[in-house]
Amino acid sequence: MRRVKSSFGGFFPNDAKKRTAQTPIEILKAPETLVVSLSQHAGKQAKPVVAKGDEVLKGQLIAEADGAISAPIHSPVSGTIKAIEPRIHPSGDSIPAIVIENDGEEKWIELEQHLEPVQLDASTIREKIRDAGVVGMGGGGFPTALKLEPPEGITIDFLIINGCECEPYLTADDRIMIEYAKEIILGARLMAKASGARQIVFAIEDNKPEAINAIKAEAGALDVVVLPSKYPMGGERQLIQAITGREVPSGGLPYDAGVIVNNVGTAYAVAKAVRDGQPFISRVITVSGDPLVESKNFFAPIGTPFQYLIESAGGFKETPGKIVAGGPMMGSAQFDLDSSMGKTCTGLLALAKGESATPNVLPCIKCARCVDVCPANLLPLKLEAFGMNEMWNEAYDYGALDCIECGSCNYVCPSKRPLLQYIRFAKREIIAEQAKSS
Amino acid sequence: MEDMNLIVAPSPHLRDSDTTEKIMFSVLISLLPVIGASFYFFGWDAVRLILLSSATAIITEYAFQYIRKIPIQIGDGSALLTGVLLALCVPPSLPSWMVIIGSAFAIGIGKQVFGGLGHNPFNPALVGRAFLTASFAAAMTTWTAPFDAVTTATPLVLGAARSSLPDLFFGSVAGSLGETSALAILIGGIYLFYKGVLDHRITVGVLGTVVIMALLTGQDPIFHLLAGSVLFGAVFMATDMVTSPITKGGRWIFGMGIGLIIMLIRIWGSYPDGVTFAILLMNAVTPLLNRWTRPRIYGQGVKVSE
Structure with missing residues (x-):
C-alpha cells in the first residue's frame, strides 16, 4: 500500500x-413493477427483443446492443412484459422503457x-x-x-x-x-x-x-x-x-x-x-x-x-x-x-x-476560488463571462472543452454564480459550431 | 403523497456556506484592531472620520443603485468596507467635508461608474485617497502627533535615524489614522489569512520586495516595512480581490511590482511614501498579468500516443 x-x-x-x-x-426485494429504460449506457439505445405480453425469466435478454457503442439489457426479474413505451428517464428526457410485471418467483435463466x-x-x-x-x-x-x-x-x-x-x-x-x-x-x-x-x-x-x-x-x-x-x-x-x-x-x-x-x-x-x-x-x-x-x-x-x-x-x-x-x-x-x-x-x-x-447571486468579486479548485486548471470565472457574452472563440481558447463538469467552481463560489451552467452552454455551442464546419 | 413542489436545477446541488457578504464582513472584523488603535492614538478624530466616510460610502452606493434602477445591494458590506478603508488612510486632522467628498468619489467614480461591485479596475478606497491627495495636497500631508494633536512630521520624512522602531511597531507615531500601528495591522492580517481571504502571495510579494530593495540600496529594511502605508497597503489594500490578479503567478508578480514601485518612489520620487500610486499602477496591470500567467490547462500540450 x-x-x-x-x-x-x-x-x-x-x-x-x-x-x-x-x-x-x-x-432489496424486487418491486411488483419494474421500468427498465433502453438507455442506461453511453451510446445508442438498446433494441428490444421482446414484445408486450411475453413471459421472461430473470436474467433473460430483453434488449440487444444496437451498433458498436451500445449494451444489451436483461430482465431483472421473472415475469411478464406489460408495455414498451416512453417513460421519464432520470436525465429528464422521455425515453422508451420496458415495463415488466414481477411474478415474484425469481426464476433464473440457465447460468453458465x-x-x-x-x-x-x-x-x-x-x-x-x-x-x-x-x-x-x-x-x-x-x-x-x-x-x-x-x-x-x-x-x-x-x-x-x-x-x-x-x-x-x-x-x-x-x-x-x-x-x-x-x-x-x-x-x-x-x-x-x-x-x-x-x-x-x-x-x-x-x-x-x-x-x-x-x-x-x-x-x-x-x-x-x-x-x-x-x-x-x-x-x-x-x-x-x-x-x-x-x-x-x-x-x-x-x-x-x-x-x-x-x-x-x-x-x-x-x-x-x-x-x-x-x-x-x-x-x-x-x-x-x-x-x-x-x-x-x-x-x-x-x-x-x-x-x-x-x-x-x-x-x-x-x-x-x-x-x-x-x-x-x-x-x-x-x-x-x-x-x-x-x-x-x-x-x-x-x-x-x-x-x-436557489441562492441569491451576487457579482463576481474575482476572489478566484474557482481558479484554485478547478482540477483542469481552467479559469472558470473567465469562461463564465465568455459564456454569458457568447464569446465562443475566447471560451475555446481558454479551454472550455477541457472542463470535466465536476461543479467544484459552483460549489466554492461565494457569490453563488452559475459558473458551470455557462461553461456547459459554451461547450455545447463550440461543439455545435465544430460539427457545422466539419 | 401530496405535491412535493420539487426544485429542479442543474448540478451541482451543494454549495459552500461561505458568501461574498461573509468575506466583506470578515475584512471589516479584521480591521477592528486597526480601528481600535486609531481611536487610542488619535481619539475622536478617528470616530469622526470613520463614521462620516462609511456613511457617505453607503449613501453614495445607494444613490447610484437607485438611479441605475438596479437592486439595492448596500447590505453586501462592500461599500461600508471602502468607506472604512478610506478613513483609515487619511490624516487624523482631515476636515470632515474633505473625507465626505473623498468617500463619495471613491464609491461614485472609483466603483459605481464601472458597474459596481466586482467591475472596478482600481481599488476604490485608493481612488478616493489619490483624489484627495491630488485635490487637497496640504490637508492630506498635514500630520499630527498621537495623543496631543500637535502638527509634526511623519517617520518617512524624519528618516530612519530619527525614528524609534518600537514606536513604529506599536503605532505611536504621526501618520494616517489606521496605518501607524504595525501590530494592529498584523493581527488583522493573520485573522484574514486564517479566514482564507488574504492571499499570502500578494502580501509576501510586496513586503519581500520592499525588504530586498531596501537592502540593495543600503537602507534599513525594518524601517521601510513599518513606516508609512506599506504594511496597511500590503495587508488590506493590495489584497483587494476585485482589483488583484486571479492567477497565483499573477499575484506574485503583482505583489512584487507594488513593492518595487513603492521603493522607487520612496528613494527617487518626490512623494515620501508612494504606496497608493504603486497599488493603483499595479491594479492597471492586473488584466495583463491575468493574461500572461494563465495556468497550463490539464492535458494541453501533452502528446497523444500514436
Whole structure:
C-alpha cells in the first residue's frame, strides 16, 4: 500500500457520507413493477427483443446492443412484459422503457459458470462482459467490454480500479468494497487479462479505512493506493494524474496515457458476469438524505422505481426540497419520483428544503476560488463571462472543452454564480459550431 | 403523497456556506484592531472620520443603485468596507467635508461608474485617497502627533535615524489614522489569512520586495516595512480581490511590482511614501498579468500516443 498526493485544487466536502457509511448493503426485494429504460449506457439505445405480453425469466435478454457503442439489457426479474413505451428517464428526457410485471418467483435463466474464470482467454472474457451488459457504473456508463479492447498498437500500463467515490453522500462503492472485496479483486484480474494491462492499481480515498483494509486483505501483491479525500479525486483524469503522473491529452482518452480506469462496482459486475454467468441486472445504490426516515445502501434490481426506493427507506419524514439521481455534485434533479434507476444510478438523494433553495447571486468579486479548485486548471470565472457574452472563440481558447463538469467552481463560489451552467452552454455551442464546419 | 413542489436545477446541488457578504464582513472584523488603535492614538478624530466616510460610502452606493434602477445591494458590506478603508488612510486632522467628498468619489467614480461591485479596475478606497491627495495636497500631508494633536512630521520624512522602531511597531507615531500601528495591522492580517481571504502571495510579494530593495540600496529594511502605508497597503489594500490578479503567478508578480514601485518612489520620487500610486499602477496591470500567467490547462500540450 502506498499513499499519493494530488496536485489539483479541489475541495474537501463536509462529510455527508456519515449517514450511510456504516450501513451494510441490504438486498432489496424486487418491486411488483419494474421500468427498465433502453438507455442506461453511453451510446445508442438498446433494441428490444421482446414484445408486450411475453413471459421472461430473470436474467433473460430483453434488449440487444444496437451498433458498436451500445449494451444489451436483461430482465431483472421473472415475469411478464406489460408495455414498451416512453417513460421519464432520470436525465429528464422521455425515453422508451420496458415495463415488466414481477411474478415474484425469481426464476433464473440457465447460468453458465466458470470455476476458473482467470483461465479464460482475453477475447472470451470480453465477450462474456459484453453479453452480460456490463457498463461503467461510476456514472459514465461506457460499455466495459469496449473499454477493455484498446486500439491496435496501444499498450495499457495501468488498469486503475476506482474506489475513490468522491461525491458527498454516496457510499455504494465504499460498501461494495467492504462486503464484496473478493469479487472486486477477481473482476480486476479479469479486466487486466481482457485488456492486457500490465499492472492493476486499486485507488481508494483515505476516508474509507474499512474498504482499504478489506481490499488490502484480498489484494495480495496488487498495488493499493490511498488518496486524499478530495473532490473530484474520483475523476478519471485526476486519478490518472495522481497515480501515474501522466495526463490524458486534451481531447484524448485514458488510452492515450496508457491507462484504463474502471469503477469498483464495475469490477464486481465483471466477476459476476464471467465467473457466475450472471448478467448485469442489479447494483448498489445509496438512498440518503435528511428528509428520509432512514438512509440506506441497497442492492436493487435495475429498473426499480424511485418511489419504491424511497418507500424502502421508510419514506419522507419531512417534505424534501430536491430529489437527485446520482451524487449531489453531478447528479440530476428530478421533477418527481416517477423515474426509475438504471445501471449508472449511484444514488438517490433527498435534500432538505433549506439545502435546495436557489441562492441569491451576487457579482463576481474575482476572489478566484474557482481558479484554485478547478482540477483542469481552467479559469472558470473567465469562461463564465465568455459564456454569458457568447464569446465562443475566447471560451475555446481558454479551454472550455477541457472542463470535466465536476461543479467544484459552483460549489466554492461565494457569490453563488452559475459558473458551470455557462461553461456547459459554451461547450455545447463550440461543439455545435465544430460539427457545422466539419 | 401530496405535491412535493420539487426544485429542479442543474448540478451541482451543494454549495459552500461561505458568501461574498461573509468575506466583506470578515475584512471589516479584521480591521477592528486597526480601528481600535486609531481611536487610542488619535481619539475622536478617528470616530469622526470613520463614521462620516462609511456613511457617505453607503449613501453614495445607494444613490447610484437607485438611479441605475438596479437592486439595492448596500447590505453586501462592500461599500461600508471602502468607506472604512478610506478613513483609515487619511490624516487624523482631515476636515470632515474633505473625507465626505473623498468617500463619495471613491464609491461614485472609483466603483459605481464601472458597474459596481466586482467591475472596478482600481481599488476604490485608493481612488478616493489619490483624489484627495491630488485635490487637497496640504490637508492630506498635514500630520499630527498621537495623543496631543500637535502638527509634526511623519517617520518617512524624519528618516530612519530619527525614528524609534518600537514606536513604529506599536503605532505611536504621526501618520494616517489606521496605518501607524504595525501590530494592529498584523493581527488583522493573520485573522484574514486564517479566514482564507488574504492571499499570502500578494502580501509576501510586496513586503519581500520592499525588504530586498531596501537592502540593495543600503537602507534599513525594518524601517521601510513599518513606516508609512506599506504594511496597511500590503495587508488590506493590495489584497483587494476585485482589483488583484486571479492567477497565483499573477499575484506574485503583482505583489512584487507594488513593492518595487513603492521603493522607487520612496528613494527617487518626490512623494515620501508612494504606496497608493504603486497599488493603483499595479491594479492597471492586473488584466495583463491575468493574461500572461494563465495556468497550463490539464492535458494541453501533452502528446497523444500514436
